Amino acid sequence: xxxxxxxxIERFFKKRQNQRSDVIVPIGDDCAVLAPIADQLLAVSTDTxxxxxxxxxxxxxxxxxxxxxxxxLSDLAAMGATPRWVSLAITLPNVDENWLExxxxxxxxxxxxxxxxxxxxxxxxxxxxITLTVQGQIPRNQQITRSGANVGDWICVxxxxxxxxxGLQNLAGKISLLEGDKARxxxxxxxxxxxxxxxxxxxxxxxxAIDLSDGLASDVGHIAKASGCKAVIDVDSxxxxxxxxxxxxxxxxxxxxxxxxxxxxxxxxxxxxxLSALETLLAHTGASFTCIGQMHAGEGVEFARDNKQINxxxxxxxxx
Amino acid sequence: xxxxxxxxIERFFKKRQNQRSDVIVPIGDDCAVLAPIADQLLAVSTDTxxxxxxxxxxxxxxxxxxxxxxxxLSDLAAMGATPRWVSLAITLPNVDENWLExxxxxxxxxxxxxxxxxxxxxxxxxxxxITLTVQGQIPRNQQITRSGANVGDWICVxxxxxxxxxGLQNLAGKISLLEGDKARxxxxxxxxxxxxxxxxxxxxxxxxAIDLSDGLASDVGHIAKASGCKAVIDVDSxxxxxxxxxxxxxxxxxxxxxxxxxxxxxxxxxxxxxLSALETLLAHTGASFTCIGQMHAGEGVEFARDNKQINxxxxxxxxx
Numbered sequence: 237x238x239x240x241x242x243x244x245i246e247r248f249f250k251k252r253q254n255q256r257s258d259v260i261v262p263i264g265d266d267c268a269v270l271a272p273i274a275d276q277l278l279a280v281s282t283d284t285x286x287x288x289x290x291x292x293x294x295x296x297x298x299x300x301x302x303x304x305x306x307x308x309l310s311d312l313a314a315m316g317a318t319p320r321w322v323s324l325a326i327t328l329p330n331v332d333e334n335w336l337e338x339x340x341x342x343x344x345x346x347x348x349x350x351x352x353x354x355x356x357x358x359x360x361x362x363x364x365x366i367t368l369t370v371q372g373q374i375p376r377n378q379q380i381t382r383s384g385a386n387v388g389d390w391i392c393v394x395x396x397x398x399x400x401x402x403g404l405q406n407l408a409g410k411i412s413l414l415e416g417d418k419a420r421x422x423x424x425x426x427x428x429x430x431x432x433x434x435x436x437x438x439x440x441x442x443x444x445a446i447d448l449s450d451g452l453a454s455d456v457g458h459i460a461k462a463s464g465c466k467a468v469i470d471v472d473s474x475x476x477x478x479x480x481x482x483x484x485x486x487x488x489x490x491x492x493x494x495x496x497x498x499x500x501x502x503x504x505x506x507x508x509x510x511l512s513a514l515e516t517l518l519a520h521t522g523a524s525f526t527c528i529g530q531m532h533a534g535e536g537v538e539f540a541r542d543n544k545q546i547n548x549x550x551x552x553x554x555x556x
Numbered sequence: 557x558x559x560x561x562x563x564x565i566e567r568f569f570k571k572r573q574n575q576r577s578d579v580i581v582p583i584g585d586d587c588a589v590l591a592p593i594a595d596q597l598l599a600v601s602t603d604t605x606x607x608x609x610x611x612x613x614x615x616x617x618x619x620x621x622x623x624x625x626x627x628x629l630s631d632l633a634a635m636g637a638t639p640r641w642v643s644l645a646i647t648l649p650n651v652d653e654n655w656l657e658x659x660x661x662x663x664x665x666x667x668x669x670x671x672x673x674x675x676x677x678x679x680x681x682x683x684x685x686i687t688l689t690v691q692g693q694i695p696r697n698q699q700i701t702r703s704g705a706n707v708g709d710w711i712c713v714x715x716x717x718x719x720x721x722x723g724l725q726n727l728a729g730k731i732s733l734l735e736g737d738k739a740r741x742x743x744x745x746x747x748x749x750x751x752x753x754x755x756x757x758x759x760x761x762x763x764x765a766i767d768l769s770d771g772l773a774s775d776v777g778h779i780a781k782a783s784g785c786k787a788v789i790d791v792d793s794x795x796x797x798x799x800x801x802x803x804x805x806x807x808x809x810x811x812x813x814x815x816x817x818x819x820x821x822x823x824x825x826x827x828x829x830x831l832s833a834l835e836t837l838l839a840h841t842g843a844s845f846t847c848i849g850q851m852h853a854g855e856g857v858e859f860a861r862d863n864k865q866i867n868x869x870x871x872x873x874x875x876x
Contacts, residue, residue: 260597260699261699261701264782265635265701265702265703265782266601266631266632266634266635266702266765266766266767267599267600267601267631267632267634267635267637267692267699268599268600268601269597269598269599269635269694269699269701270597270598270599270600271597271598271696272592272598274594274595275594277580277589277590277591278589278590278591278592278598279587279588279589279590280587280588280590280641280643280675280676280689280691281586281587281588281676282643282644282645282676282677282678282687282689283645283678284645284647284678284680284687285680286647286680286681286682287682288682289680289681289682290680311586311587312586312587314586314587315585315586315587315589317587321600323600323602323689324602325602325603325604325645325687327604327606327685355600356600356601356602357602358602358603358604358687360604360605360606360609360610360685361606361609362606362607362608362609362683362685363682363683363685365647365680365682365683365685367602367604367645367678367687369600369602369643369689371600372587374589376591379580379581379587379589381581381585381589382585382586383585445586446586447586462584462585
């Protein structure tokens with residue numbers, strides 16, 4: 237690290253910090269030193285966003301700063317964790333203050349709202365990419381993994397699916413949107429809401445959970461595989477927004493909801509006996525939920541309409 | 557994430573893992589879940605290495621895998637922490653098994669030796685870069701920061717300085733080496749030894765510490781600034797290896813020791829009263845140490861020979 241780099245960190249990332257009382261040594265030493273709650277577990281997740289792969293190079297930097305943290309917080313939500321600390325490694329082709337200023341403003345907007353403190357990181361020169369490691373805490377034995385679903389469990393999702401993908405399609409010039417829907421749909425793509433309160437409320441209730449980043453069809457498959465079950469999804473139950481239905485055909489809407497990706501809603505499973513309690517449990521979290529299927533014996537993911545299996549051609553998101 | 561990526565993680569990074577008993581949910585879920593020692597603090601550090609900036613694109617992948625972890629462990633050492641867990645985010649232009657195989661072998665060689673477990677990460681497509689977040693633990697109130705040095709404290713370093721930079725100069729074709737020295741010097745550059753045991757032994761003894769990544773002249777300046785002192789370095793006391801002296805002029809040797817960088821030795825300060833105990837304290841750590849100066853009232857870094865200030869022209873490492 238060198239002078240230029242220190243100035244950058246100082247100017248855009250250190251001074252505007254919220255301060256948590258559990259940060260003993262903040263950003264700026266060899267390591268941050270933190271005091272976790274003694275009888276809780278740590279949850280840790282790392283994600284990298286690469287320009288041109290995970291986001292368009294012209295994505296507004298405020299949205300990019302917000303979203304890069306929000307999508308990592310979504311992983312904490314899926315585990316039932318409460319956010320604590322985040323490390324940010326950012327690689328930049330050059331120092332552009334007009335980019336760094338809104339990027340860091342967007343980042344700290346999310347950090348302050350969700351009370352997570354930036355505790356370290358690195359600024360390096362190179363092609364634009366952003367790597368975050370977020371940390372949270374969970375009471376012992378209350379983590380929600382992907383592997384706890386049982387045959388007979390209901391499959392639920394929070395919120396509505398497909399709007400973020402619809403926004404991306406519009407930004408890519410592939411779908412035009414009615415004027416009244418555009419701002420809301422684009423916002424769903426740029427400013428996803430991590431379902432942290434819902435994840436915490438589901439501790440001890442959900443048998444398994446995952447956050448929807450690649451799309452339900454792919455992500456629920458991870459629960460099915462880790463739990464040794466088959467997920468059967470009733471496509472007519474998918475929670476689709478009025479905006480999605482007003483701007484696409486039903487087939488397009490279902491495809492975007494199942495495979496569009498970047499919803500950052502939670503997909504979770506609950507035992508049938510727990511279903512009646514869900515409404516009360518989630519009432520204070522701001523997250524609606526919908527039952528969209530059930531776990532069966534077998535493996536993989538199946539789609540059904542009127543209780544009959546149907547075939548859908550869906551494209552997943554493959555890096556290589 | 558998608559199938560190709562999962563296969564990669566599975567094949568090169570998940571299956572060859574050592575298993576720590578404090579990893580409750582390992583790599584492969586939304587988050588790793590960890591059980592820290594309840595009455596200890598957490599130390600966290602993040603570093604990014606970008607191809608063409610921090611390492612030559614043709615650096616042997618085994619060495620790169622080893623070194624990328626070792627240099628992050630060096631940050632834990634400087635804090636006095638014991639290594640626990642690491643997250644690895646790697647961005648690759650394409651899947652090259654002939655590269656990934658030795659890279660992961662080198663990474664896990666260091667991980668197993670220092671008993672740190674890979675608990676998550678991300679594999680993405682893009683220009684080659686590696687971001688690691690390492691975590692360790694420290695007994696409460698025993699972290700060694702950069703800010704605790706006092707006027708009168710001695711400044712010490714572990715090991716010898718300049719060999720890694722000499723190796724890099726040779727690899728860059730700028731300095732030729734005597735045949736008998738070459739392998740050892742290149743190894744110092746590719747396979748630095750993080751001074752973890754020394755850092756732990758210095759808990760409660762060193763008043764401040766930093767690991768030498770940019771070079772002593774720059775790094776000791778961080779201690780001076782954070783501690784509100786001036787560091788005065790006696791250039792004749794610098795610990796220089798026989799290989800360094802045999803292959804360079806004395807001036808070159810001093811310049812490499814002060815500003816060559818990448819030594820990954822510890823620079824630390826101790827009260828004069830603690831100096832006599834250092835030899836015993838560090839005896840079991842495999843790290844020699846040398847007193848190379850003293851903290852004075854003032855600010856910045858000064859160099860001296862025979863107790864007289866001298867001027868040195870040194871080039872630092874500036875990213876931007």
